[in-house]
Amino acid sequence: xxxxxxxxxGNEYFKIWIVNVLLTIITLGIYYPWxxxxxxxxxxxxxxxxxxxxxxxxxxxQLLLGFLIGLVLFVIYNIVTQVAPQFALFFxxxxxxxxxxxxxxxxxxxxxxxxxxxxxxxxRGALKTSxxxxxxxxxxxxxxxxMVGIIASVAIPSLQSxxxxxxxxxxxxIIIGVFSMILYAFAIALIQKxxxxxxxxxxxxxxxxxxxxxxxxxxxxxxxxxxxxALLPLVVMGLGFVGMGVGPGAExxxxxxxxxxxxxxxxxxxxxxxxxxxxxxxxxLLDDRVAFExxxxxxxxxxxxxxxxxMILFTLGLAMPWxxxxMANLMLENTLVDTSVxxxxxxxxxxxxxxxxxEQIGEAFDVDMDVGF
Amino acid sequence: MIQGYWHPQGSAERxxxxxxxxxxxxxxxxxEDKTAYRGDASDLKVSDRxxxxxxxxxxxxxxAFTTLDNDAIDLLFKHQQKTxxxxxxxxxxxxxxxxALIVAVATGFxxxxxxxxxTSEKIAQALPYETNRLIxxxxxxxxxxxxxxESNLTKVQKDEIRLHFEQKIARLSxxxxxEIRYKIYFRSWTMGGSEIPNALALPSGEIILTDKFIQLASxxxxxxxxxxxxxxxxxxxxxxxxxxxxTFITVAxxxxxxxxxxxxxxxxxxxxxxxxxxxxxKHEAEADLYAFNKMLKAKIDPKSFSNIMQSMMDYxxxxxxxxxxxxxxxxxxxxxSHPTTQTRIDLANHYSKCFKQGLTTCK
Numbered sequence: 001x002x003x004x005x006x007x008x009x010g011n012e013y014f015k016i017w018i019v020n021v022l023l024t025i026i027t028l029g030i031y032y033p034w035x036x037x038x039x040x041x042x043x044x045x046x047x048x049x050x051x052x053x054x055x056x057x058x059x060x061x062q063l064l065l066g067f068l069i070g071l072v073l074f075v076i077y078n079i080v081t082q083v084a085p086q087f088a089l090f091f092x093x094x095x096x097x098x099x100x101x102x103x104x105x106x107x108x109x110x111x112x113x114x115x116x117x118x119x120x121x122x123x124r125g126a127l128k129t130s131x132x133x134x135x136x137x138x139x140x141x142x143x144x145x146x147m148v149g150i151i152a153s154v155a156i157p158s159l160q161s162x163x164x165x166x167x168x169x170x171x172x173x174i175i176i177g178v179f180s181m182i183l184y185a186f187a188i189a190l191i192q193k194x195x196x197x198x199x200x201x202x203x204x205x206x207x208x209x210x211x212x213x214x215x216x217x218x219x220x221x222x223x224x225x226x227x228x229x230a231l232l233p234l235v236v237m238g239l240g241f242v243g244m245g246v247g248p249g250a251e252x253x254x255x256x257x258x259x260x261x262x263x264x265x266x267x268x269x270x271x272x273x274x275x276x277x278x279x280x281x282x283x284x285l286l287d288d289r290v291a292f293e294x295x296x297x298x299x300x301x302x303x304x305x306x307x308x309x310x311m312i313l314f315t316l317g318l319a320m321p322w323x324x325x326x327m328a329n330l331m332l333e334n335t336l337v338d339t340s341v342x343x344x345x346x347x348x349x350x351x352x353x354x355x356x357x358x359e360q361i362g363e364a365f366d367v368d369m370d371v372g373f
Numbered sequence: 374m375i376q377g378y379w380h381p382q383g384s385a386e387r388x389x390x391x392x393x394x395x396x397x398x399x400x401x402x403x404x405e406d407k408t409a410y411r412g413d414a415s416d417l418k419v420s421d422r423x424x425x426x427x428x429x430x431x432x433x434x435x436x437a438f439t440t441l442d443n444d445a446i447d448l449l450f451k452h453q454q455k456t457x458x459x460x461x462x463x464x465x466x467x468x469x470x471x472x473a474l475i476v477a478v479a480t481g482f483x484x485x486x487x488x489x490x491x492t493s494e495k496i497a498q499a500l501p502y503e504t505n506r507l508i509x510x511x512x513x514x515x516x517x518x519x520x521x522x523e524s525n526l527t528k529v530q531k532d533e534i535r536l537h538f539e540q541k542i543a544r545l546s547x548x549x550x551x552e553i554r555y556k557i558y559f560r561s562w563t564m565g566g567s568e569i570p571n572a573l574a575l576p577s578g579e580i581i582l583t584d585k586f587i588q589l590a591s592x593x594x595x596x597x598x599x600x601x602x603x604x605x606x607x608x609x610x611x612x613x614x615x616x617x618x619x620t621f622i623t624v625a626x627x628x629x630x631x632x633x634x635x636x637x638x639x640x641x642x643x644x645x646x647x648x649x650x651x652x653x654x655k656h657e658a659e660a661d662l663y664a665f666n667k668m669l670k671a672k673i674d675p676k677s678f679s680n681i682m683q684s685m686m687d688y689x690x691x692x693x694x695x696x697x698x699x700x701x702x703x704x705x706x707x708x709x710s711h712p713t714t715q716t717r718i719d720l721a722n723h724y725s726k727c728f729k730q731g732l733t734t735c736k
Contacts, residue, residue, distance in 0.1 A: 012424050015470050019463045022473035025480045038423060038460075045426030052385070053427050071624070078620045086511070117387070118380040118437060206385065318478075348383030 001293055002339045004332040008046035010322035016042055017321040033067045034060030043324075044114065047332055050339045052117035058109070096135070104130040111203060120348045125202030133194045141187035145180050152176040189219035196280055206346035208287040212280065222275045230268035233260065263306070270302035281335070289341055296334035304330050375449075377440030379404070392430065392438050394449055402438055410436075419450045421457040424464075484625065485648050490655060493617040497610040502552040508612055509577035513558070516573075516581070524559035524584050531559050534587070534596065542597055542604075545667045549608045553578040557600075560584070567692040570685045574603035576612030589684045594677035598664060602678070605663030611656045618652050661717055665724040669733050675724035682718055 020035035037060050044056040077095075081088040104127050111123040152172065193214045200212040274296045281294040308323035378387040379402055394400045394414045402410040410432070418431040428446045430438045440446065451458070463469040524531070535557050543555050561584045562569045570585035580603045582596070590596045606612070665675045727735035 007426075008424065015464045016424060018470060018473040018477060019460065021477045022463070023460070025476060041423055042426065045423065052387075055427075055429070075620060075624060078623055079616070117385040118439075119383060119385040206383075316481075318474075344384075344386035346385040 001291075001336040002050060004047060004049045004335045004337065006046055006325070006328045006332045007048055008042060008325055008328065010325040013042060013325050014321040030064075031060075033063035036060075036063060043328055047328070049116070049337055050343070052343065055115045055118075056113060057115065057120075058113040062113075100130040100134040101127065103134055107199065107202075115348070116205065117343050117346075118348075119206040119343070119346045122204045122349060123199075123202055124204065125198055129198055129202075133191060133198055137187070137191050137194065141183065145183055148176065148180060148183070185223055186216070186220060189223060190216050192219050192276070200280070200284055204349065205286055206348055208290075208346055210284060210286050211288065212284040214280065214283055218279055219276065222272055222279065226268045226272035226275075229271055230264050233264050266306055267298065267302045270305060271298040274298045274301050289338075291338040293336040294334055295336060296331070300330060300334075375440050375442045375445045377438055377442065379410070380437045380439065382435035382437075387439075390438065392440065402432075417450075419446060419453060422447060422461045485622075489618055489621045489625075489648075490614075490652055493614045493621065496617050497613040500610075500613065502550070504613060505576040505578075505607075505610060508616060509575040509579070512575050513579055517560070520564075521560035521562055521581075521583075524561050526559050526584060526587060530587070531557075534559075534582075537593060537597075538600060541671065542600055545601070545671055546604050546608050553607055555580060555604070555607075557582065559587070570688060572599045572603050574606045576607065576610065578607055580604070580607075585688075586685070589688055590681055591684070592677070594673050595681035595684075597671075597673055598668060598675070598678035599681055601664035601667045602660045604667075605660030606656065608663060609656070609659050611660070614656070615649075615652065619649070622648060657717070661720060665721065665735070669724065669728055669735060672728075674728050675721045676728070679718040679721035679725075682714060682721070686714060 016038060020031070020038055023031040024035050037056070037058055040056040040058070044054040047054045077088075077091055080091050104125065107123045107125065111121040114121045193216045197212055197214055200210045203210045274294070275298070277296055278294040281292040284292050286292075304326055308319075308326060311319040311323055375392040377390060377392060379390040380387050389405055390410075391403050392400065393403075398414045400412055400414045400417060404410075412433065416433040420429040420431075422428065422443055425441065425443055427439045427441055428443050430440075430446070432438070447458070447461075463473070538555070538557055546553065546555075555578045558579060558581045560581055562571060568585040569583060570589050571583050572586055573581045575581075580600060582600075586599070587596070590599075661678070664678060668675050668678070724735050
């Protein structure tokens with residue numbers, strides 16, 4: 001196993017970043033897609049494994065059209081939500097309908113324009129699978145939860161012995177609530193598993209195919225632990241709140257609780273993210289022989305996210321380049337790949353063209369597709 | 374001679390090789406076993422320079438030579454790399470970095486401080502009046518559902534205020550905008566157990582007065598002052614302006630943090646809240662000025678405005694104190710404090726002096 005390395009540096013990237021900002025300002029925003037390409041190229045090209053580097057091949061021109069479409073849609077969406085909230089719902093509905101398409105297009109495009117050691121990646125998943133995972137399953141789950149609610153609202157009153165006794169109603173409500181929550185958690189885990197499998201099992205490095213087999217219950221248990229991790233300190237803090245509620249310290253306690261909440265949810269989020277990453281990596285193979293591993297720890301991740309956040313806040317965004325480099329360093333040095341077989345026999349496969357439109361629309365609406373490391 | 378690797382087309386396999394271009398413009402890639410690959414240098418494609426990452430030269434058959442010797446490549450291909458050379462030049466010279474930094478900070482600051490409000494105002498003024506009606510559509514229904522209750526004022530009270538408004542106040546704004554049809558609504562607004570004294574205006578000219586406000590007003594002038602302030606918002610099209618400002622901020626923030634994927638979300642939220650509140654202070658000041666000038670014209674003492682502001686503040690402070698005793702919700706004070714109110718009262722007093730001297734304009 002060999003770890004990836006990030007060879008870029010914050011100081012160097014800051015210069016590239018600030019010149020991007022300058023050129024974007026002078027061109028009134030038109031340069032933005034080119035700036036984005038330069039940023040991406042920097043991070044890809046500085047990611048190395050076995051002394052070989054990644055490359056990002058998209059051009060500013062390729063991204064421009066998608067960027068403009070995304071921008072126009074975004075402005076319209078913003079105006080619509082403020083002017084006529086009732087139309088915003090239609091807009092959201094339309095967006096939800098095309099989201100699976102955007103994800104699919106974006107995966108094809110991003111994989112196609114990425115290469116490692118001169119060999120391109122590719123994505124060959126079917127559009128209908130994307131619709132199944134990102135539209136079909138969520139709708140099914142919503143339908144199930146609504147059904148449970150309807151059945152419960154009919155069944156509970158009819159089972160009730162005396163209509164004036166509310167105990168039964170409350171217990172029934174709690175049972176239904178807990179049941180819905182379990183159903184919901186199960187749904188999230190299932191969709192996560194399916195989408196990871198969709199992304200990985202349809203991804204290729206040259207002629208080599210990635211493969212993974214994941215279990216919903218593993219996702220579920222990671223989520224459950226993460227949520228417990230978040231709930232326990234919150235309950236303790238909540239008790240403290242009640243205990244000290246009457247006293248001059250209430251305001252201070254409120255502030256402590258507020259920041260405590262941020263830190264706890266950060267930790268829980270980092271826990272869930274790092275554990276899922278580790279689980280997915282160790283169950284993924286390239287060509288049934290190249291293995292992967294993630295050694296990313298929850299605490300290290302939470303620490304970097306938290307300090308990055310502070311850095312960015314206190315510099316009004318100017319520390320962004322260093323923050324991004326720190327993040328890249330952490331991610332890469334905790335990504336291990338089995339390089340014993342070597343990569344020499346991989347060859348780029350020709351494939352159908354995929355435009356950048358889907359990807360840019362996705363970005364405009366903040367659909368963050370985690371196709372990288 | 375440049376050291377590097379040669380990759381066959383689309384292959385991950387690589388061979389140690391050297392690269393050079395002779396005086397005749399012919400290139401040669403020479404492998405360790407002395408075999409070589411030759412051709413015309415003008416057929417080569419060189420990737421753009423970016424920091425010190427691997428540079429790639431693509432040959433006409435699609436195979437590629439990669440090297441880390443960026444400076445040597447720059448020297449060999451100076452004529453092909455003009456645009457990129459400029460960007461790279463900026464990126465590697467401290468004085469240009471300093472220029473970029475200053476331009477970025479200054480632009481960011483002026484953009485939010487002056488650019489957004491100025492442009493929003495111009496756009497808001499340029500749009501047809503109908504837009505105001507469009508954005509206010511449904512707002513009254515929403516407010517009635519979400520915040521307001523029926524007013525407890527008598528019909529006589531309401532009619533009196535309405536009649537006075539029609540006869541004396543409404544026409545004051547005709548010279549600014551003759552399409553507005555003002556309409557007065559009376560509502561009761563209760564929040565957290567206390568009645569809220571307030572007046573609001575919708576962009577389409579609906580002015581809403583709460584019962585508590587009417588109660589606190591000690592005379593007709595005070596009601597007029599507040600109504601004129603609200604008319605100022607309508608005439609200046611502040612509703613539209615806020616809408617446009619909001620869109621600007623969101624788009625700008627999206628572009629700035631486009632690549633950050635959620636990292637700066639918290640900062641962004643905080644930042645845009647601060648920026649918007651500074652815009653809304655500007656709107657209040659504009660509406661105040663509008664009201665004061667109209668009051669001078671209509672012979673109403675601007676002092677009435679500061680009087681009613683004072684009454685409302687005293688009332689809210691008292692209410693807050695009472696809830697504080699009950700609920701220990703003292704921390705709300707941190708967020709509710711209104712440092713600019715004093716400035717507004719001072720300005721009203723300044724205009725009041727002009728009024729007392731019998732002036733119809735003031736500065």
